[in-house]
Amino acid sequence: RISWISDIVVVVSPENIETMKTIIEKYGHKRVTVVEGGKTRHRSIFNGLKVFAEKEFSSHPLQKPEVVIIHDAVRPFVEEDIVSKVVMAAKEHGAAGAIRPLVSTVIASAADGCLDHSLERARYRASEMPQAFLFDIIYEAYQQCTDYDLDYGTECLHLALKYCKTSAKLVEGTADLWKVTYKRDLYAAESIIKDNLSQEVCVITNASGTVAKVGLLLPESLKSQIKVEAVSTSQSRNYGHLQNIFSGQCYNFICVNDKKCAIQETQQLVHMLEKSDIPLLYPVVLILVGNSWNNSFSIGMEELTSMKKFARETKKKNILVYGLLIQYK
Amino acid sequence: RISWISDIVVVVSPENIETMKTIIEKYGHKRVTVVEGGKTRHRSIFNGLKVFAEKEFSSHPLQKPEVVIIHDAVRPFVEEDIVSKVVMAAKEHGAAGAIRPLVSTVIASAADGCLDHSLERARYRASEMPQAFLFDIIYEAYQQCTDYDLDYGTECLHLALKYCKTSAKLVEGTADLWKVTYKRDLYAAESIIKDNLSQEVCVITNASGTVAKVGLLLPESLKSQIKVEAVSTSQSRNYGHLQNIFSGQCYNFICVNDKKCAIQETQQLVHMLEKSDIPLLYPVVLILVGNSWNNSFSIGMEELTSMKKFARETKKKNILVYGLLIQYK
Known part of the structure; x- marks a missing residue:
């Protein structure tokens, strides 16, 4: 869909690899490489990045890119505009990610299940996708990070900051970056597609x-x-x-x-x-x-x-x- | 819809009061009092609470309840079960509110628009509605709170903690508590209603x-x-x-x-x-x-x-x- 992206790596759980390959063939998608995912989000992303760097991981290694974009398949309505903004910011700052205002107040609970404290909503943002990185930075971060990071972490921007001292540029995204998470989101997605058609x-x-x-x-x-x-x-x-x-x-x-x-x-x-x-x-x-x-x-x-x-x-x-x-x- | 609720106060912006009264009459809703809202969320809630406490505010003052439930009209799919759980917890703890897991990682941005730090997603929750309070506690909290609280605050549980030292019990809610916020949420809401019908x-x-x-x-x-x-x-x-x-x-x-x-x-x-x-x-x-x-x-x-x-x-x-x-x- 976006012509200036040279390669697309799709990270898929082992049991869905065949289905994904069938879809790619059926719809004639080009530039796509399918990679087996890991047990956690970070392990899956790391597997995806390895295709560009390690020859033993793939029989046809892809050329190492200057900038890599990380995106969730559950955010299908991403526009080229925000992808391009995030990539430009990553070229300048080394890392960048889309953000959105918080819809609900965020609170921390104490051990007894009662309110410990609440965060001032205006000071915080929800971190969304897409995010973009200079390839060398994010790959370095994944190589250095601990098993604890790989198993329990959720935020790529955090890894870039922690291991490469790269503070990501935050780019305000649009509402259509939302994650298709619940059944109601499928209804919403269907209606948006119908509207577009x-x-x-x-x-x-x-x-x-x-x-x-x-x-x-x-x-x-x-x-x-x-x-x-x-x-x-x-x-x-x-x-x-x-x-x-x-x-x-x-x-x-x-x-x-x-x-x-x-x-x-x-x-x-x-x-x-x-x-x-x-x-x-x-x-x-x-x-x-x-x-x-x-x-x-x-x-x-x-x-x-x-x-x-x-x-x-x-x-x-x-x-x-x-x-x-x-x-x- | 829920028989054990004795009075319902609907807080509406001045320009929509007539529309709301027409709706209430058309659909024959009982037990409903319409109150004019304020400029912010907290000011509106305070106006709603005053109906139970101050005679000059209403020609027919309502009887002061033991427990008051605060809910957003933009969460129309709330189930009786969670309302009842929150009320029970409020009776015991003085305050209680529904929570949900965070869908995205929450981050704080620095003054230059770059990432300052990200929060560990598992330690935090999104604060949702409904919330319930012993009436005396939440009314006391609103009477004591500052203009800054009324103008910039968003969290009732925070007021109960700050002014009445009441730490709210947090109750895990279901996915249908979500806020109808964006156009896509209207699509989702429509589909859920159609499904139910x-x-x-x-x-x-x-x-x-x-x-x-x-x-x-x-x-x-x-x-x-x-x-x-x-x-x-x-x-x-x-x-x-x-x-x-x-x-x-x-x-x-x-x-x-x-x-x-x-x-x-x-x-x-x-x-x-x-x-x-x-x-x-x-x-x-x-x-x-x-x-x-x-x-x-x-x-x-x-x-x-x-x-x-x-x-x-x-x-x-x-x-x-x-x-x-x-x-x-």
């Missing part, structure tokens, strides 16, 4: 004549709620323009036809979508709007069956096809 | 003969996914049983009819739902499954229009009516 819709008109009007009216009425691209493929075989849209971030397509089931046109569109990388990352929704000239909403069973079969096939390719039959008088 | 469905069969089979088959096939109550109103006029279901936590009803649009039966059901308090708190979903005997899915325009009008009316009462026409051969 619903930014734009492309209305494709295969129709001519009166039905083409629908292809014109629909974008007009959608415009107030969502970014709309309108393409007519019947007039100028406007497939070049479609290709441009496919290379963007559009996941929603409405296809207006003057037939009840325009399977052929749809197959062509699905084929183009497949060739683009869009359905690899997120599901693509394709709504076919067919036209019904007579007064009932009836549709032949045969047509319906073949359409449903087609939709089942495309679903495997992460393209969700829906049909909508309207009466246009 | 989708625990149970009631299938009501008004039909007899062959269509009644649908009323039998549907609960069978739903059983694996959701708790199902099945009621047949045609056989025994089983309305007593329906009333029992209405007094429970069921928000989803599927009504199987042998007519296309059973408006009369539906009106009766909607009337019963209205009389129960169910639609006051959350929307109730009512799906009408009608039967279509001939081979097309057509439905008369007149029937459709009157059904849509009916659904618009019930929507105002927080009852969402949907229609589904099936072909049962």
Whole structure:
């Protein structure tokens, strides 16, 4: 996703390594090396760093980088902006990390389970990810640190300070750095992804004549709620323009036809979508709007069956096809 | 929601007092007094406490309680269990509060924006709500505390410790105490509510003969996914049983009819739902499954229009009516 990152090391627990490799292959991720994790956070990070430094650890050792970024997979919504800020600060200070204001007051409890003291909220911050380090500094820190650090520590910035006297620059991060920790966070993550996928819709008109009007009216009425691209493929075989849209971030397509089931046109569109990388990352929704000239909403069973079969096939390719039959008088 | 709480004081900013009063009236909340908030958290809480102690502050002073619970409205998913634990602990220790493990490491920054030191995560906790106090202790603490405390403090437990030498008992809370803080938390809250509303469905069969089979088959096939109550109103006029279901936590009803649009039966059901308090708190979903005997899915325009009008009316009462026409051969 970020072009100036040259290598990505994913540290995974032993039992999930195969799953991770399958995911990387399925979605065609490049620049990724999978490494087995350790029993604690620090041991896992250390394993990840070793790939750049120790030849015996990997058959294809990666080139040692100037700066290394450490990030949690449970913070999937990190923006390039904060990554870049943290890297710049690490180049200057040797170490840097994202921080956020505290949401709750932090307290220390006494041995009897009662309040010992509370911290003044304004003076403290929550340490988040990403963090970045000059590679030599953080690797040196991990090599020097004790087993106690490796087993009970949680803070990389602390290691850089303790073992390399490098005081990390703290960079104020945005709210989307939050950790997907609880079940409710999965709900939130799902909604954020859905929101992002619903930014734009492309209305494709295969129709001519009166039905083409629908292809014109629909974008007009959608415009107030969502970014709309309108393409007519019947007039100028406007497939070049479609290709441009496919290379963007559009996941929603409405296809207006003057037939009840325009399977052929749809197959062509699905084929183009497949060739683009869009359905690899997120599901693509394709709504076919067919036209019904007579007064009932009836549709032949045969047509319906073949359409449903087609939709089942495309679903495997992460393209969700829906049909909508309207009466246009 | 919790019967052993005798009075609820809601502290609201001046501009939202009218809205809050409207909500309380609309949903028929009892035992609630609305109080104007202050400029800071502590000033607002102090205003809330004064209602129990100072006669000039309210025309109907409330009786002074033994224990007072302080809670944030932004933590709507609090369970009775933790409230009760905190109250019991407050009775014994004078003060008590819910705590949670820290999700991120807490750090202190130096004046230059660099890391000063980080706290050992295991030794600290996040202080959450609810908290409970012997009324005399927390009121005494608020009366004694300085303007600086009132303007910059955030922790009630701290005030009880500082001014009344009362060290609060800390009670481990559950994850649902979290604060609805960011937009993503609204998504999470919405999903949790939806999940809770989708625990149970009631299938009501008004039909007899062959269509009644649908009323039998549907609960069978739903059983694996959701708790199902099945009621047949045609056989025994089983309305007593329906009333029992209405007094429970069921928000989803599927009504199987042998007519296309059973408006009369539906009106009766909607009337019963209205009389129960169910639609006051959350929307109730009512799906009408009608039967279509001939081979097309057509439905008369007149029937459709009157059904849509009916659904618009019930929507105002927080009852969402949907229609589904099936072909049962």
